Amino acid sequence: MYGDACSILEEDEKEQMAFDLYRAAANVYIKLEKYTDAATFLLRLGLSADQCKATNTQCKAYLSAILVYLYADDFKQAEKCYNDCSQIDAFLSSDQNRCASKLLSAYGEGDVEEIKRVAQSSAITHLDHMIVRLARKLPTGDVSKHKYGATKDEEEEPLDEDDLT
Numbered sequence: 047m048y049g050d051a052c053s054i055l056e057e058d059e060k061e062q063m064a065f066d067l068y069r070a071a072a073n074v075y076i077k078l079e080k081y082t083d084a085a086t087f088l089l090r091l092g093l094s095a096d097q098c099k100a101t102n103t104q105c106k107a108y109l110s111a112i113l114v115y116l117y118a119d120d121f122k123q124a125e126k127c128y129n130d131c132s133q134i135d136a137f138l139s140s141d142q143n144r145c146a147s148k149l150l151s152a153y154g155e156g157d158v159e160e161i162k163r164v165a166q167s168s169a170i171t172h173l174d175h176m177i178v179r180l181a182r183k184l185p186t187g188d189v190s191k192h193k194y195g196a197t198k199d200e201e202e203e204p205l206d207e208d209d210l211t
Contacts, residue, residue, distance in 0.1 A: 081118035085111040101136045109142035110177045117180040119187035145169035
C-alpha cells in the first residue's frame with residue numbers, strides 16, 4: 047500500500063510529499079525483518095530526494111540503506127550499494143559517505159571496535175530512529191568472514207611486478 051501511494055505521488059511529480067511514506071514503508075519492512083525491501087524503499091527515498099534537490103535527505107537515505115544491508119549481514123550488497131551511491135556527486139562529498147566508507151573499511155578489516163565506534167558517530171545518530179537502532183546493534187554475524195583477503199584470494203600466487211603480460 048505504501049508502495050502504491052509513493053508511486054502515485056511520483057507520477058504526479060510530488061516526490062517530496064512521499065518522503066514520510068518511504069520512511070514509514072522502510073520502518074514496516076524493518077519490523078517485518080524484510081531488510082532488502084526496507085533498503086529498496088530507502089533507495090527510492092534517495093532518488094526522490096534527488097529529484098527535489100533535498101541533498102541532506104538523499105545522503106541520509108543512502109547511508110540508511112547501506113546500514114540496513116550491513117545489519118542484514120549482506121556485506122556484498124552493502125558494498126555494491128555504497129559503490130552505486132558514490133556515483134552521485136551529492137553523496138560522494140557528504141559526511142554520510144565518509145561514515146559509510148569508514149564502516150565498510152572496518153568491516154573489511156574485521157575491526158569490531160571500529161564498527162561500534164562508527165555506529166555511534168553523529169552521521170548515524172541523525173538518521174531515523176529505526177535505522178539508529180539497527181546501527182547500534184552492528185556488527186551482526188561473523189565480521190571476520192568479511193575481512194579483505196580472508197577468502198580464496200590467499201591461495202592465488204603473488205603478483206610478479208616484472209611480468210608485463
